[in-house]
Amino acid sequence: MKHIDEYRDAKLAKPLVAELRRSVTKPLRIMEVCGSHTMSIFRNGIRSILPEGMELLSGPGCPVCVTSAAHMDAFISIAERDGVRVAIFGDLFRVPGSQGSLANASSRGAKVDIVYSPMDALEIAKNNPDELVVFLGVGFETTTPTIAATIMAAKIQKIKNFAVFSTQKTMPAPLIALLQDPELKIDGLLCPGHVSAIIGSEVYEPLARDYNLACVVAGFETADILGSLIQLARQVNAGEFKVENCYNRVVCKDGNPRARAMVERIFEPCDMQWRGLGMIPESGLKIREEYGEFDAERRLEIELTEVAEPKGCLCGEILKGQTIPPRCPLFNKGCTPMNPVGPCMVSSEGTCAAYYKYGQDL
Ligand code: SF4
Numbered sequence: 001m002k003h004i005d006e007y008r009d010a011k012l013a014k015p016l017v018a019e020l021r022r023s024v025t026k027p028l029r030i031m032e033v034c035g036s037h038t039m040s041i042f043r044n045g046i047r048s049i050l051p052e053g054m055e056l057l058s059g060p061g062c063p064v065c066v067t068s069a070a071h072m073d074a075f076i077s078i079a080e081r082d083g084v085r086v087a088i089f090g091d092l093f094r095v096p097g098s099q100g101s102l103a104n105a106s107s108r109g110a111k112v113d114i115v116y117s118p119m120d121a122l123e124i125a126k127n128n129p130d131e132l133v134v135f136l137g138v139g140f141e142t143t144t145p146t147i148a149a150t151i152m153a154a155k156i157q158k159i160k161n162f163a164v165f166s167t168q169k170t171m172p173a174p175l176i177a178l179l180q181d182p183e184l185k186i187d188g189l190l191c192p193g194h195v196s197a198i199i200g201s202e203v204y205e206p207l208a209r210d211y212n213l214a215c216v217v218a219g220f221e222t223a224d225i226l227g228s229l230i231q232l233a234r235q236v237n238a239g240e241f242k243v244e245n246c247y248n249r250v251v252c253k254d255g256n257p258r259a260r261a262m263v264e265r266i267f268e269p270c271d272m273q274w275r276g277l278g279m280i281p282e283s284g285l286k287i288r289e290e291y292g293e294f295d296a297e298r299r300l301e302i303e304l305t306e307v308a309e310p311k312g313c314l315c316g317e318i319l320k321g322q323t324i325p326p327r328c329p330l331f332n333k334g335c336t337p338m339n340p341v342g343p344c345m346v347s348s349e350g351t352c353a354a355y356y357k358y359g360q361d362l
Contacts, residue, residue, distance in 0.1 A: 009223070012222075012223045013222050013223055013226060016223060016226035016227060016230065017049050017226060019230050020049075020050075020051060020054075020226055020229055020230050020233065021051045023230050023233035023234055023237070024051040024052075024053055024054045024233045025233075025237055026053060026236075026237075027053040027054075027055075028053060028054045028055065028187050028188070028232070028233055028236055029055045029057060029185060029186045029187050029188075030054070030055070030056055030057070030186065030187060030188045030189070030190055030214075030229065030232055031056075031057045031058070031059040031186045031188075031189055031190065031321050032056055032057070032058060032059060032061075032190040033059040033060070033061040033171070033175065033189055033190060033191055033192050034059075034061040034062075034190075034191075034192035034193065034194070034195065034349075035058075035061050035062030035063070035065065035347065035349025035350065035351075036061075036192075036193070036194065036220055036349055037061075037190055037192065037193075037218065037220065037225065038058045038061075038062070038349060038351055038354050039348065039349055039354055040220045040221070040222075040225060041056060041225060042354040042355075042357070042358035042359065043358060044221075044222045044225070046222065046225055046226070046229075047359070048359075054229070054233070056190075057186065057321040057324075058318060058319070058321065058324075058351040058354075059175070059178070059189075059319070059321055060174045060175075060178065060274065060276070060277060060319045060320070061140070061171075061192055061195075061349075062319075062343075062344070062347050062349040062350055062351070063138050063139045063140055063143075063169065063349075064091045064092055064095055064138060064343050064346070064347035064349070064350070065275065065315060065319055065343045065344045065347050065349070065350050065351075066169065066174070066274045066275050066276070066277070066319060067092075067095070067138050067167060067275060067343065068167075068273040068274060068275045068304075068307075069097060069098060069275065069307040069308070069309055069310075070273060070304040070305060070306060070307045071138075071167050071273065071304065072095055072096070072097035072098075072101075072307075072343075073097040073098055073099065073305065073307050074165070074302050074304055074305075075088075075092070075097070075102060075136050075165070076097050076099065076100065076101070076102055076104075076105050076110075078134055078136075078165065078296065078300060078302065079102055079105045079106070079110040079111070079112055080105055080108070080110045081300070083130070083131055083132060084111070084131065084132050084133075084134060084300075085110075085111030085112070085113060085124070085128065085131050085132075085133055085134070086102070086110075086111070086112055086113070086133075086134050086135075086136055087112075087113045087114075087115045087118075087120065087121030087124055087133055087134070087135045087136070088102065088112065088113070088114060088115070088135075088136045088138075089114070089115065089116075089138065089139075089143075090114045091138075091346070091347050091348055091349075092136060092138055093106075093112065093114060094340060094346050095340075095343045095346050095347070096310065096340060096341065096342070096343075096346075097307070098307045098308070098310075111131070113133075115135075117146060117150075118135050118137075118146055118147045118149075118150035118164070119146070119149075119150050119153070121133055121135040121150070121162065122150050122153060122154055122157075122159060122162055125154075125159050125161050125162035126157075126159060128161070129161055130161075131161060132161050132162075132163060132299070132300075133161060133162050133163070134163050134164070134165055134296045134300070135147070135150070135162075135163070135164045135165070136164075136165050136167075137164050137165060137166040137167060137168050138167055138168075139168055139169070140168070140169055140170065140171060140192075140194075140195050141170060141171065141195045141198040141199050141263075142194040142195055142197070142198060143168070144168045144198075144263050144267065144285060145198065145256075145259040145260075145262055145263055147164055147166070147168065147266075148262045148263045148265065148266040148267065149262060150162075150164075151164060151266050151287070151291055151294045152262070152265075152266065154294055155291065155294070160293070162294060163293075163294050163295060163296035163299050163300075164287065164294055164295065164296055165296035165297060165300075165302065166267065166284070166285055166286055166287055166295070166297070167272065167284065168267065168284060168285040169272055169274070169283055169284050169285075170199075170269070170282075170283055170284065170285065171192065171195050171199060171203070172203055172204060172206075172207060173280050173281075173282060173283035174274060174277055174280060174283060175189065175207060176206075176207070177277055177280045177283075178277070178320055178321070179207070179211050179213075181320070183322070184320070184321060184322070186213070186321065187213070187214060187232070187236045188213055188214030188215065188216070188232040188235065188236060189204070189207065189213055189214070189215050189216070190216060190218050190225070190228055190229070190232065191204050191215050191216060191217040191218065191243075192217070193217060193218055193219050193220055193224075193247045193250060193251060196217045196245075196247070196251045196255065197250050197251050197255060197256060198255050198256050198259050198260060199255045199260070200251070200252060200253050200254040200255030200256075201217045201243050201245040201251055201252070201253050201255075202243065202253050202254060203255075204217070204243045205242075205243050208241045208242050208243050209241070212241050213241055214231075214232045214235035214236050214241050214242075215241070215242070215243045215244070216228040216229075216231045216232050216235075216243075216244045216245075216246055217243070217244070217245045217246060217247050217251050218246050218247055219246065219247040219249070219250065224246060224247060227246050228244075228246040228247075231244050231246060263285070265288075266287060266288060266291055267285035267286065267287060267288065268285070268286060268288050269282040269283075269284070269285060269286075270282070270284045270285065270286040271283070271284065272284025272285075273304070274319075275309075275315060275316055275319060275343070276315060276316030276317065276318075276319040276320055277316075277319070277320065309342075310341045310342055312328070312329055312330050312334070312341070313328070313330065313335070313341050313342035314327070314328040314342075315342035315343060315344045315352070318344055318351050318352065319344070319351075324351075324355070325344070325351055325352040325355040325356070326355060328352070331352065331355070331356075332356060335352070336356065337353060337356060337357075
């Protein structure tokens with residue numbers, strides 16, 4: 001497949017591995033922000049070829065993992081209401097709340113539909129006019145435009161039994177929140193590729209300038225990631241911190257203004273609760289009043305209740321780069337993909353799931 005296969009070619013990767021080894025001349029801690037990068041790094045064996053002194057930490061970029069326990073409980077309680085069915089992306093189905101998961105609720109009779117797109121949820125609403133179909137919005141800038149487009153379509157088509165519960169989140173607010181922690185010692189960020197296609201690479205410039213962080217926007221194939229790690233090492237060696245875009249076949253400096261305009265028409269910034277990071281001002285998106293008829297939070301008067309994190313689970317610390325899954329006492333003991341305790345073990349982009357699947361000793 002064009003633009004993918006060539007970036008997976010071992011002939012391209014081998015010299016990049018050699019160059020990475022030459023480029024890392026001192027200890028280097030890099031946070032990969034995005035859950036898709038975490039998975040790609042594990043899947044492609046990149047951790048096993050890292051030069052001595054180079055450390056990769058996962059960050060807060062797995063949307064399911066950063067969904068708060070309070071939101072998970074609210075999702076489950078919505079699904080259990082009479083006359084309501086919820087539509088979700090598959091990752092959310094088995095994430096535990098304090099009283100079980102949407103999968104458990106479904107087995108008790110709650111109506112939970114797994115969809116590939118919010119537009120599928122709109123179709124379900126059309127086919128079930130006697131029920132309110134609530135799409136549970138969990139994601140970053142990558143998924144928000146399609147939700148905005150679906151709400152616009154629902155308005156135009158006058159579909160009254162469709163709503164969205166938005167827990168959509170934005171970058172780079174959580175990174176700025178993380179960087180306030182003096183204990184977090186990182187030299188650079190492997191910046192997300194998909195999100196940056198929407199928000200552009202220039203949004204990371206304050207992070208490079210104000211926090212002396214090397215920032216490189218990266219794609220997801222082996223050569224993309226190796227090339228980006230080399231650029232990060234070179235910036236740190238030179239002591240010149242800036243934003244570089246190593247994914248310019250997809251990402252440009254100002255992102256996708258059309259997609260952002262569509263999002264801005266439907267959504268406005270709001271404070272948002274994050275797992276592990278708590279409430280971060282203006283880090284989420286809520287539906288504007290003008291489109292309030294599609295806002296499940298208003299229609300169903302949803303109140304969030306305080307919920308404790310699962311006992312013993314270190315997802316919050318993992319999402320802040322403070323620890324790694326094998327240091328969690330429950331890892332591969334009380335917590336496995338079949339019996340997950342926290343979201344990082346369930347999500348297809350979760351760090352615990354990546355360690356479990358691809359190598360626990362790395
Ligand atoms: Fe939480 Fe399980 Fe990961 Fe431990 S291994 S941090 S309990 S998800």
